[in-house]
Amino acid sequence: MDTLTEYKALLSDIDKLNSAVSLLQWDQRTYIPAGGHAGRAEVLGKLSKMAFELATSDRLGDLIASLEGVDDLPELERASVRVVGRDYRRNKAIPPDLFERFTIARVNSESAWEQSKDSSDFASFAPHLSEMVRYAQQFAELYGYDESPYDALLEEYEPGMTAARLRTIIEPLKAKLVPFLRHLMEDGSAPDTSFLRGSFSIEAQRDLATEALRAIAYDFDTGRMDDTTHPFTIEIGPGDVRVTNRYHEDLILSGLFSALHEGGHALYGQGIPETLRPLGLADGASYGIHESQSRLWENMVGRSLPFWRCFHNKIADAFPALGGRSPEDLCGAANVVQPSLIRVEADEVTYNLHIMLRFELEVALLAGDLDVMGLPDAWRDGMRRYLGVEPTCHADGVLQDVHWSAGLIGYFPSYMLGNLYAAQLYATARRELPDLDKQIEGGRATVLLEWLREKIHHQGRIYEPETLIQRVTGEPPRSTFFVDYVTEKYGRVYSL
Amino acid sequence: MDTLTEYKALLSDIDKLNSAVSLLQWDQRTYIPAGGHAGRAEVLGKLSKMAFELATSDRLGDLIASLEGVDDLPELERASVRVVGRDYRRNKAIPPDLFERFTIARVNSESAWEQSKDSSDFASFAPHLSEMVRYAQQFAELYGYDESPYDALLEEYEPGMTAARLRTIIEPLKAKLVPFLRHLMEDGSAPDTSFLRGSFSIEAQRDLATEALRAIAYDFDTGRMDDTTHPFTIEIGPGDVRVTNRYHEDLILSGLFSALHEGGHALYGQGIPETLRPLGLADGASYGIHESQSRLWENMVGRSLPFWRCFHNKIADAFPALGGRSPEDLCGAANVVQPSLIRVEADEVTYNLHIMLRFELEVALLAGDLDVMGLPDAWRDGMRRYLGVEPTCHADGVLQDVHWSAGLIGYFPSYMLGNLYAAQLYATARRELPDLDKQIEGGRATVLLEWLREKIHHQGRIYEPETLIQRVTGEPPRSTFFVDYVTEKYGRVYSL
Numbered sequence: 001m002d003t004l005t006e007y008k009a010l011l012s013d014i015d016k017l018n019s020a021v022s023l024l025q026w027d028q029r030t031y032i033p034a035g036g037h038a039g040r041a042e043v044l045g046k047l048s049k050m051a052f053e054l055a056t057s058d059r060l061g062d063l064i065a066s067l068e069g070v071d072d073l074p075e076l077e078r079a080s081v082r083v084v085g086r087d088y089r090r091n092k093a094i095p096p097d098l099f100e101r102f103t104i105a106r107v108n109s110e111s112a113w114e115q116s117k118d119s120s121d122f123a124s125f126a127p128h129l130s131e132m133v134r135y136a137q138q139f140a141e142l143y144g145y146d147e148s149p150y151d152a153l154l155e156e157y158e159p160g161m162t163a164a165r166l167r168t169i170i171e172p173l174k175a176k177l178v179p180f181l182r183h184l185m186e187d188g189s190a191p192d193t194s195f196l197r198g199s200f201s202i203e204a205q206r207d208l209a210t211e212a213l214r215a216i217a218y219d220f221d222t223g224r225m226d227d228t229t230h231p232f233t234i235e236i237g238p239g240d241v242r243v244t245n246r247y248h249e250d251l252i253l254s255g256l257f258s259a260l261h262e263g264g265h266a267l268y269g270q271g272i273p274e275t276l277r278p279l280g281l282a283d284g285a286s287y288g289i290h291e292s293q294s295r296l297w298e299n300m301v302g303r304s305l306p307f308w309r310c311f312h313n314k315i316a317d318a319f320p321a322l323g324g325r326s327p328e329d330l331c332g333a334a335n336v337v338q339p340s341l342i343r344v345e346a347d348e349v350t351y352n353l354h355i356m357l358r359f360e361l362e363v364a365l366l367a368g369d370l371d372v373m374g375l376p377d378a379w380r381d382g383m384r385r386y387l388g389v390e391p392t393c394h395a396d397g398v399l400q401d402v403h404w405s406a407g408l409i410g411y412f413p414s415y416m417l418g419n420l421y422a423a424q425l426y427a428t429a430r431r432e433l434p435d436l437d438k439q440i441e442g443g444r445a446t447v448l449l450e451w452l453r454e455k456i457h458h459q460g461r462i463y464e465p466e467t468l469i470q471r472v473t474g475e476p477p478r479s480t481f482f483v484d485y486v487t488e489k490y491g492r493v494y495s496l
Numbered sequence: 497m498d499t500l501t502e503y504k505a506l507l508s509d510i511d512k513l514n515s516a517v518s519l520l521q522w523d524q525r526t527y528i529p530a531g532g533h534a535g536r537a538e539v540l541g542k543l544s545k546m547a548f549e550l551a552t553s554d555r556l557g558d559l560i561a562s563l564e565g566v567d568d569l570p571e572l573e574r575a576s577v578r579v580v581g582r583d584y585r586r587n588k589a590i591p592p593d594l595f596e597r598f599t600i601a602r603v604n605s606e607s608a609w610e611q612s613k614d615s616s617d618f619a620s621f622a623p624h625l626s627e628m629v630r631y632a633q634q635f636a637e638l639y640g641y642d643e644s645p646y647d648a649l650l651e652e653y654e655p656g657m658t659a660a661r662l663r664t665i666i667e668p669l670k671a672k673l674v675p676f677l678r679h680l681m682e683d684g685s686a687p688d689t690s691f692l693r694g695s696f697s698i699e700a701q702r703d704l705a706t707e708a709l710r711a712i713a714y715d716f717d718t719g720r721m722d723d724t725t726h727p728f729t730i731e732i733g734p735g736d737v738r739v740t741n742r743y744h745e746d747l748i749l750s751g752l753f754s755a756l757h758e759g760g761h762a763l764y765g766q767g768i769p770e771t772l773r774p775l776g777l778a779d780g781a782s783y784g785i786h787e788s789q790s791r792l793w794e795n796m797v798g799r800s801l802p803f804w805r806c807f808h809n810k811i812a813d814a815f816p817a818l819g820g821r822s823p824e825d826l827c828g829a830a831n832v833v834q835p836s837l838i839r840v841e842a843d844e845v846t847y848n849l850h851i852m853l854r855f856e857l858e859v860a861l862l863a864g865d866l867d868v869m870g871l872p873d874a875w876r877d878g879m880r881r882y883l884g885v886e887p888t889c890h891a892d893g894v895l896q897d898v899h900w901s902a903g904l905i906g907y908f909p910s911y912m913l914g915n916l917y918a919a920q921l922y923a924t925a926r927r928e929l930p931d932l933d934k935q936i937e938g939g940r941a942t943v944l945l946e947w948l949r950e951k952i953h954h955q956g957r958i959y960e961p962e963t964l965i966q967r968v969t970g971e972p973p974r975s976t977f978f979v980d981y982v983t984e985k986y987g988r989v990y991s992l
Contacts, residue, residue, distance in 0.1 A: 016542040019535070020516045023523055035718030035735030039515070043733055046512040050546075222531030237539055239531030 153410030188494025271457025291418020684990025767953025787914020
């Protein structure tokens, strides 16, 4: 067997183990009976470990090294070796016994967080968070970096991105967004949402969410949608990319937009060519690019008037009480802006402000400029500056997100980048597809999907996110597109 | 790590891989989207191979050998080494390249069978069947046997059973059953089933099947029931034993009894203690014993008057049209006897006759006494002798079952043994629990379940099936109990 064949076979073995892991995880969060959880954790642990052992095997290291030495490697194979090689070196950077200690500490930290969140008790979680920060600091040193330890962690989620580069994206955004939000709140008139009050059958909501997925051309022959507590999208294997969703009886739009969000992730997964799989390139380019696909379909499409002109019949069929509402009414109600304490409930205008705060705090924690015990004050201060609101308890503040308790530092910026990429991509799509609004209004969202397929989905992990955005939009990632998008849209919705 | 600890750890690794395989299979037959099948086959192939490699590893062989040499091994550990050692030697008996050739031939044979069955064309399937028989002959020689090559294959499904022993069980059964069936058909009066004609909502049937599982104390906290095409029960892992079921709009009892049948398998799985798992003993004692549990709940309980006295309200709630029917009416309609061509549709009286025929034919094929081309004639002849009916096409005759096409020779007898064991166990249970009928009538089937737990479920694979039956019932497996059961019951139902 030649080197390339063996390299692909090994990647394929890892891929198959990961496929089993994905199904075990999907089932764990959808259908597993209560009694199955303990055993499932063991099975998941074993299979994940087997996949990790293959992914960090000396054999894979040798194969990567010898392919790196081949001069005339075709372009795709070269991209594969670059991407797989980077993952390999990162995986190998952490000594197994350190990683095992971290894994145990993380499990303890996560359960401490759960308890602390319930009782809104930061003090008892703080030692765990300090430990997670110390691990992150250690990992950053082991991964290595040029400028800032934060860059070493960011690399996991957004290859090529740095803290410095992020600041150049964030600063102009912040400068526009904070005053715009104030202007909106003080001078704008909020759309009417009174007609959304009521009780809406979960079953009808589920059917409506299915219709929404059909409307954006999610392929149910290579996927499905099931109920869960915290919605997620998961690629189980070739031809099988599944969405999960949840519904609240009193919040009719919540399950609908969450379906569109997950549907956006899933369209990305369904659009990545199988030819990239044997090369380890059959995945999203980054967390940020993945998020751009979910946010584009959820917000740029799903919260647009053309979409509601097409979709308002569906909601009227499902809920006759809403039958008298115009597309404008429904779309308006889907675009309410309200500074609030909780990130996951934030609207398009305020969402990025939550992320900016987390980014600042993460950088400061990692650099040792901020002590964990000082975090709640810094949090309150930031919330006041960016959003004009302040939590009265830690559960609504610094304890609200699971990420830090699991040692995930450097993850949050990808949520913001997703919003910015989405706006930049959508602006480009509208330029290149001048009748896009009409197409969406006519129920032909596939026009947009085909554009995204060609520009983004078909590229898998071939390019780093910045390169990909540059190639598709002709410019490096910038916040201007997002600023233009929200100021135009919300200026209109709020009659500024 | 001492030998026993390492042995258990290795068995536990195999168990975890098999758990993932089970979930992949369950999903493949319940929720997988159409596009996922091809990829799933690859993942399943890879993980099954990994489990098989561990199960046939030299390390496991060494561990077994050294534990076999330990004089003071505790009883449970000794049972483990006996059972695991036997599996190991059987797995090692087939050279990997022979097994691989067989696997490929089997896949071809199965798809040839599917096509042949559709067109009822035996001739084009015959060469594949001949090949499967040749593989079975080869495997029997490699496994080894004392008397008959058939014994080597039987061992897979019913450890310790032999063809000669089976004949001593079958002959008296046949001698009673064939004339009894004739008597029943000629002199009995069949119960009324006319009120079962109609269209019954699938959803209501599903709810009713769920009620039936609750009625036999299936634990939904460690299991669930989902729709599928061909019902099966599968143990996914500790605390997770799942049932699947299917429904026909015009056959209200079919889905109900299939739920009870699968429920019986699942109660067995749910009753096996976790302490047996690290020893590789957490499984049914044999295919026949497993089938005894499904048949006991499906037939001895589910088709009994005490059960219907308790359950008839449920069916009346689900289907008001049946509200006026007495427990006697409903139970009668569930106990119709009709000699027919298709095994899986056969009633309690005729079912074993189908199996006897298959057993005779399998033995003759394996011994070379019957040529594959002579099979259809032999089939017709046997059906006439045992059941008094003859197929007019191969699809309703020799092509009806999938087993032979997959090289599964020696499997069928476990269906019959299941029926016989069930009757023998139930007779014992009624002797030891004199008010059993009253308990079942009062909705306390758990009394029976607790008895089965103690006698059968808690033993896992510790004993060979014959030993287990002897221990629980005080006698070796015999057909008398079954003969008494059907002659008494159907004599009554048919007013002989």
